[in-house]
Amino acid sequence: MHFPNFANVWTPVAFTSEFVGDGPLGVVVAATKVVIFRSGGRLAALLDRCPHRGVLLSLGRVREGCLECPFHGWRFDADGACAHVPWNPDAKRDPLGATNVPVRELGGLLWIYTRVGPDAPYEPSLPDELLRQGVRLSGQAFTWTAHWTRAVENMLDDAHLPFVHPKTIGRSPKPKRDSRMDHQVETYPWGGPGPRRSTASCRGNRPSSGGPTRCSCVSRCPASCSPSTSRLSP
Numbered sequence: 190m191h192f193p194n195f196a197n198v199w200t201p202v203a204f205t206s207e208f209v210g211d212g213p214l215g216v217v218v219a220a221t222k223v224v225i226f227r228s229g230g231r232l233a234a235l236l237d238r239c240p241h242r243g244v245l246l247s248l249g250r251v252r253e254g255c256l257e258c259p260f261h262g263w264r265f266d267a268d269g270a271c272a273h274v275p276w277n278p279d280a281k282r283d284p285l286g287a288t289n290v291p292v293r294e295l296g297g298l299l300w301i302y303t304r305v306g307p308d309a310p311y312e313p314s315l316p317d318e319l320l321r322q323g324v325r326l327s328g329q330a331f332t333w334t335a336h337w338t339r340a341v342e343n344m345l346d347d348a349h350l351p352f353v354h355p356k357t358i359g360r361s362p363k364p365k366r367d368s369r370m371d372h373q374v375e376t377y378p379w380g381g382p383g384p385r386r387s388t389a390s391c392r393g394n395r396p397s398s399g400g401p402t403r404c405s406c407v408s409r410c411p412a413s414c415s416p417s418t419s420r421l422s423p
């Protein structure tokens with residue numbers, strides 16, 4: 190099973206800057222290994238497993254527009270079709286293909302659609318802010334020794350911040366006895382099927398009018414299973 194329990198979504202897997210030449214570049218998403226390479230200017234992605242003996246194709250190299258397996262030299266084109274079997278020019282290559290995965294390059298990121306097959310049901314789209322001319326993308330990558338569901342849960346869990354990170358990202362707002370945190374989900378035109386943006390607001394100090402004061406505490410979640418970004422401001 191590929192991408193077990195992961196939603197079928199476009200998800201960013203690497204910065205474009207990590208992709209050198211024509212690749213290959215190996216990535217792992219939800220326990221599924223994928224190799225990305227460029228064939229004649231076209232970006233391609235395959236499951237990172239040679240259909241011959243299971244070797245990681247990402248250990249191979251791109252030759253003559255094909256990804257060549259490092260073990261016996263079988264070559265695969267951008268569609269995953271087997272294009273060459275060394276030592277056996279009469280090989281019936283049709284059933285020997287690798288499995289492809291939809292891939293795109295957009296906004297300085299490499300994206301894959303987390304379902305095997307030649308096509309995705311829709312194209313990825315990004316907020317205008319990321320596509321604006323002159324915008325430079327910077328980011329950080331961390332490896333968590335945890336199941337990916339724990340990482341997603343953590344990004345959506347604002348309530349723990351003042352208790353676990355009281356000196357950094359949880360400095361403000363401080364919860365009081367009657368503080369309240371509400372979450373609401375809004376539709377947003379990017380991030381995958383059923384795309385969402387969630388906003389969380391903490392209500393802390395009561396103003397003289399007696400009503401709650403909103404502390405701007407915003408977290409955005411492109412999709413329930415996509416990487417999310419968080420921002421806190423006092």
Ligand code: FES
Nearest residue numbers: 239241242258261
């Ligand atoms: S394992 Fe890839 S060609 Fe044999």
